[in-house]
Amino acid sequence: MKGMTVVVKTVSSWVKMLIFLFGIYIILFGHLSPGGGFAGGVILASSYVLLMLAFGREIVERNLPLPLASRLDCLGAFLFALLAILGLILGGVFFVNFLYQKYLPGTSFHLVSGGTIPLSNIVIGLKVGASLFLVIFMLSKFRYDSKGPADKLASDPTIPAKE
Numbered sequence: 001m002k003g004m005t006v007v008v009k010t011v012s013s014w015v016k017m018l019i020f021l022f023g024i025y026i027i028l029f030g031h032l033s034p035g036g037g038f039a040g041g042v043i044l045a046s047s048y049v050l051l052m053l054a055f056g057r058e059i060v061e062r063n064l065p066l067p068l069a070s071r072l073d074c075l076g077a078f079l080f081a082l083l084a085i086l087g088l089i090l091g092g093v094f095f096v097n098f099l100y101q102k103y104l105p106g107t108s109f110h111l112v113s114g115g116t117i118p119l120s121n122i123v124i125g126l127k128v129g130a131s132l133f134l135v136i137f138m139l140s141k142f143r144y145d146s147k148g149p150a151d152k153l154a155s156d157p158t159i160p161a162k163e
Helices: 004-030 038-054 056-065 066-091 098-103 117-142 150-157
Strands: none
Touching: 004 038, 004 117, 038 066, 038 117, 056 117, 066 117
């Protein structure tokens, strides 16, 4: 049996979506409250780490394959660079919040009041979440076995002991 006990698997399957939704909330409302893209991305990645600890690495790899996670990582970096270039082009010489000033003149403390800041939080959350997931997944996949070759031979019952 891969993973942990039935109790841990049951609780993890209930809690995983709440953690994921909390990460999305932290990303979307990061310009209004403490949080933002980095903290929300870490929370998103932690929901997959919880699944990895409870069910095993194979289940997580089926839910979020490595090529998709790598593409999300690259997409987050590309969108962040694109958003910065758009701010430079549309904002002039200074980096101006072009979205808020020209297209969404909202009032303070609303979701659209941040202009490009929520967009930046979304792409940073995507980048951080995918990167952290890939790092933790690769650490679990290529973990170091602490037993050396001599220890493995000594503990193998199929190899006869030398006298």
